[in-house]
Amino acid sequence: MTQPTPRTDLVAPPEETVTDPSTTRPVLQARGLVKRYGGVTALSGADLELYPGEILAVIGDNGAGKSSLIKALSGAIVPDEGEILVDGAPVRLPTPIAAREAGIETVHQSLAVSPSLDIATNLFLGRELRRPGVLGSVFRMLDRARMRAEAARHLDDLGIMTIQNPNQAVETLSGGQRQAVAVARAAAFGHRVVIMDEPTAALGVRESRAVLDLILRVRDKGLPVILISHNMPHVFEIADRVHVQRLGRRAATLDPSGCSMSDAVAVMTGALDPAELSESALAPGAVR
């Protein structure tokens, strides 16, 4: 049986962190996704593109279909229609495991860590490293030393210096540190994409700051990030592009350096037609 191993080949993209969408193929793309729950249409032809080296924020009112979109991209639901492409090739993501195998890691909104377990064990939960040879393959013995060492390396890699000891139980950590463990795990195993659903929603100001810095470091290490957030200042601070989800589909993709937060909120609520925005407010590659 093959052992999943955390990636060690995080490479920064060649020049600029943000690639020019007009000339680059998306790492992850959704086309025309439809998802119905009985009489409710959660996704009504949703498109999304994530490009190499970017943080793409996804914003939208309650019920706009943000979670459904992210669930489709992370294998948690199967859309009724439409397609998902990874590096330009159509993929099927029938399960979260299939999405992970495609290199897509998701940090879910409900804290996805087990409080009573230590940091290293949490990091490797579900893909534990086994001892080499027969001890691992036959007796299924865990390689705790290697997991501890690799956990320490990953935390260090992302600059999570405040966590000193990977043997520490997660329940002794603050909310921000727990979120950092969840992010570190996604960054360690995500080969292509990290998706984060409201990672700062439950955190205080300082803790949020630390998690935002962590997200920037994940991007700067070469892993593109999809960030679902309600927090406009956070979105405008760290996102390279802003996907606005409305009524189950994309209303626009905005350039946060070219438009205001109130414009973004107005597009989100339907008060402003994106066609009325100036060219500089729309992100490159944006579809109106």
Ligand SMILES: Nc1ncnc2c1ncn2[C@@H]1O[C@H](COP(=O)(O)OP(=O)(O)O)[C@@H](O)[C@H]1O
């Ligand atoms: N499992 C479900 N069963 C029935 N309706 C659902 C389910 N999940 C989502 N919906 C509905 O689909 C719509 C979009 O929901 P969701 O994707 O959660 O939006 P958001 O995350 O933007 O708030 C909402 O009207 C919601 O009530």
Ligand SMILES: [Mg+2]
């Ligand atoms: Mg939601």
